Amino acid sequence: MATETSKDELLQLIKRFSAYLTVKISNLFSFNTLDSRSVGAVAGLAVAIVFTWRLLRSNSGPQRRQPKRQASTTSSSVVTTQPNAVSLPSGGVCSSSEDLRVQNVVDEFFQPVKPTLAQIVRQKLSEGRKVTCRLFEVILEESSPEELQIVSQATVRSSVLEVLLEITKFCDLYLMERVLDDESEQKILAALENAGVFTSGGLVKDKVLFCSTETGRSSFVRQLEPDWHIDTNPEILFQLARFIKYQLHVSPTRIERTAANVFSSPSLEQFFGCI
Incomplete structure (x- = not known):
């Protein structure tokens, strides 16, 4: 179940990346002619895609399952504790964080370069x-x-x-x-x-x-x-x-x-x- 969730998150992240990249490319080719900075940006696009793909795979890869701790029950206590449990952020916060990461990765390859x-x-x-x-x-x-x-x-x-x-x-x-x-x-x-x-x-x-x-x-x-x-x-x-x-x-x-x-x-x- 965890693996399927990770795949869904990866798929959503790639979709966000594609949508944001589409906007960048449409802006880049909105001019009649391309200068040297635009050509350089297009050349760096391939590198950006490979880099981002590896980044997403490393961050969204399958996680090892943690073995469940045996609930220790005694005559004096019936409460089960899990000290390693981590609360997951809400879907809205996670989505916003992923969008920002995608935007930062793409923006890095579209920074204007001062011409010589x-x-x-x-x-x-x-x-x-x-x-x-x-x-x-x-x-x-x-x-x-x-x-x-x-x-x-x-x-x-x-x-x-x-x-x-x-x-x-x-x-x-x-x-x-x-x-x-x-x-x-x-x-x-x-x-x-x-x-x-x-x-x-x-x-x-x-x-x-x-x-x-x-x-x-x-x-x-x-x-x-x-x-x-x-x-x-x-x-x-x-x-x-x-x-x-x-x-x-x-x-x-x-x-x-x-x-x-x-x-x-x-x-x-x-x-x-x-x-």
Whole structure:
């Protein structure tokens, strides 16, 4: 009789587990696309089922019967005592405890996993493989060709370096800027080299392009036909909106979106959630 009761309890526990797992899976596949966290959760599902099955078997296995104690009767006492007897909890308490255990086991395998920077870059860039980006106010601290002329050397923004290096690993990146003289070009190349941008293997000096006008930068972008262009000049972004799939407007002040394919962010690193 005890064995049949244990089997019934095990069957009820498995049913609760299946019902709760069904809800989890329906929520997981309610999106149109699955990201890496969802795929990982599905992969862990098989492990969860095996783990839970073993857990339920170990907790609900057949129990040994305790031999009945002989009731000792004497002339002075007719009361039978069972010191090892244990009172069973009510059905409601047992059911609630089992539901909680099942929920905890399933929840453990559906905990959200923080994505890596590489995963964020690929997701944000929508798997785009070619990117063009201006230098001033995005990669460099300097904001104009005139400012670059009066400083002894150009400075790469430290906060953007990690994102920049990750983009070079995944994308064909071209950097471009308007300069006033050859000395400014050398300052920029030296700053990028000192920051280690060229040592990652994804960016070479030949992919750093210079021009003398803003129109020249726009022409570079048109010729390269990137998936993404990153700029601070709203006029250039507006002109290129018809030709480039996606664009990012880097500006400290949020402006009205000029086109559906033009995004906005205070900085490149903030666009990827690094700040």
